[in-house]
Amino acid sequence: MCPSRIHEASRACPGPDPGALTLTNAYPALTRPFPVHLVELKPGSLNQEKTRALALAYVDMRAYQARLDEVVGPDGWSVGYRTLGDRAVICRLTILGVSREDVGEADPEDTNAWTSAVAQSFKRACASFGLGRYLYSLPACGRSMTRRRRPSKLRKES
Numbered sequence: 001m002c003p004s005r006i007h008e009a010s011r012a013c014p015g016p017d018p019g020a021l022t023l024t025n026a027y028p029a030l031t032r033p034f035p036v037h038l039v040e041l042k043p044g045s046l047n048q049e050k051t052r053a054l055a056l057a058y059v060d061m062r063a064y065q066a067r068l069d070e071v072v073g074p075d076g077w078s079v080g081y082r083t084l085g086d087r088a089v090i091c092r093l094t095i096l097g098v099s100r101e102d103v104g105e106a107d108p109e110d111t112n113a114w115t116s117a118v119a120q121s122f123k124r125a126c127a128s129f130g131l132g133r134y135l136y137s138l139p140a141c142g143r144s145m146t147r148r149r150r151p152s153k154l155r156k157e158s
Contacts, residue, residue, distance in 0.1 A: 091121035
């Protein structure tokens with residue numbers, strides 16, 4: 001277990017030995033669903049009147065990074081980015097020596113367009129390894145739009 005006291009925090013925390021892991025035996029841990037409190041909903045495509053939107057489930061990029069650190073250790077994965085044209089980013093994610101790439105697009109109307117494109121490309125590259133892929137197959141549902149187009153958290157049904 002990693003030290004929890006601040007003065008001991010400089011010691012390295014032992015993680016999984018990347019040399020002992022393969023993608024095959026890491027796959028079940030990589031593909032575990034995220035805890036429901038980490039899943040948020042954001043508006044997707046709008047209806048014609050722009051009063052309802054398709055609710056899209058997503059998890060913050062940092063949760064994917066934490067999952068990678070937990071399962072393969074911080075030395076078991078790496079990531080790099082490069083631009084593609086003037087509106088897209090390609091993420092190259094390498095886990096345990098295996099690399100996969102995917103693209104994220106920048107929405108010109110988004111004030112954080114490039115940050116969003118980087119996060120999108122990273123999560124899509126993660127999905128190619130199985131991380132968060134289940135989010136794409138959740139049932140679709142429409143939600144009424146409010147003026148605040150902010151994400152909302154999923155709640156457990158009682």
